Amino acid sequence: MRSAAVVGTGLIGTSIALALRGRGVTTYLIDTNPEAARIAADLGAGIAGRPRVPVDLAVLAVPPQHVAAALKEHQSQDLAHDFTDAASVKELPQRQAARAGCDLTRFVGGHPMGGREQSGPLAAKDDLFQGRPWVLTPSPETRVQAVERARRLAELCGARPVVMAHAEHDRAVALTSHAPHLVSSLLAARLLHGEQTQLGLAGQGLQDVTRLAAGSAELWTDILGSNAVAVADVLAEFALDLHQVVDALRGLGTVREPEQRRAHTELLSTALVRGIQGRARIPARSTTPGPNMSTAFAAAPRGA
Incomplete structure (x- = not known):
């Protein structure tokens, strides 16, 4: 993956962008609050503003209730070839995206299992997801390329991709x-x-x-x-x-x-x-990414 866009430059979005920039991915920062995007850019998280051509993957780092609207908006504006999100709820945004007429073939739900009690771009860390699970929830419509790009995103952030059904997550x-x-x-x-x-x-x-x-x-x-x-x-x-x-x-x-x-x-x-x-029973936190999970995608249940 050579290019990405992060929509929403709070704690999670800026942490993702910092990790991507650290791995050499050209990253664009978009936020309804331009000041938040500017702060994230000043931290070295990427370029504030939209790309001139579609990026490989857009990450919607917005709250669950805003995922579908953001997906609809940025798909219509041709922001990226494929899309994922970082919201901590998966079933409701998926249903809302379907009702909104989003292109679900180019969307795979995602949830990086890392965070802090602080919020905003100034709380971001480039290693926030290091060794943590990163859940992916592909639907039956999701194309393989979208899943692979989302999997690669997780790996670039140092996380361990895990596939789950929406309700299971x-x-x-x-x-x-x-x-x-x-x-x-x-x-x-x-x-x-x-x-x-x-x-x-x-x-x-x-x-x-x-x-x-x-x-x-x-x-x-x-x-x-x-x-x-x-x-x-x-x-x-x-x-x-x-x-x-x-x-x-x-x-x-x-x-x-x-x-x-x-x-x-x-x-x-x-x-x-x-x-x-x-x-x-709580697993000890790993400090290193897990093994490549690409083979798990073919075997995992794909239902929503």
């Missing part, structure tokens, strides 16, 4: 990203009710658990709303676990009968042990 990120963000936000919101003397005792544990809550409320309202059912399913099960723990704690605070106290203690201990077991 959305269920996965509901569990691993979207629900955790909302839980972090809800916990952080409880601090609004704390006294300053209480907050003065906060340590690194609280910082770690609430780090995600610092993310953009506007962006995350879009993300969570675009994957609402899958996130609600995860949170409903989480709420059941939470209610059990609340009941156990209430019991330990009020019950004196030894047998009942043992039952409540066992419930509490089980919840903590399951947390340890669950955390142990």
Whole structure:
């Protein structure tokens, strides 16, 4: 891939552009806010403005609800031969793009699994996706060349391409990203009710658990709303676990009968042990890109 365009020069778009420029790809930067594109260009992420001829691949680094409109606009303007996106929800944008009459043969959904709680081009890093999974969600209509270009994009950014169906991806990120963000936000919101003397005792544990809550409320309202059912399913099960723990704690605070106290203690201990077991299942972050995944595209399910 020799040329690319990045539409949306926030954290993700600028990080992608920085990685591409570092690998010698001529990269153009487009944003509805010209100042954001200029800042990204000043950081060395590419050339602010549209190319004179179509580039090999355009990356739509915009929120989920804007993917279809951006795809329609830039396909009509012949910005690129093929298109991908970087939104963290895949099923809804795909349906919206189909309804909008976009050329789905030249589009493959994408989601680089990397980010930070900061936003904007100044928070971008050229190694943000190093060793991270980069999900690709080709539809039955997607042509092979579009998938190959999106795969190459992921590799140039140091990521590991992974093919998934749209719905499968959305269920996965509901569990691993979207629900955790909302839980972090809800916990952080409880601090609004704390006294300053209480907050003065906060340590690194609280910082770690609430780090995600610092993310953009506007962006995350879009993300969570675009994957609402899958996130609600995860949170409903989480709420059941939470209610059990609340009941156990209430019991330990009020019950004196030894047998009942043992039952409540066992419930509490089980919840903590399951947390340890669950955390142990998180794969260690790789520092190097994975093997070439080109053979996986032929074998992976292609349905939307």
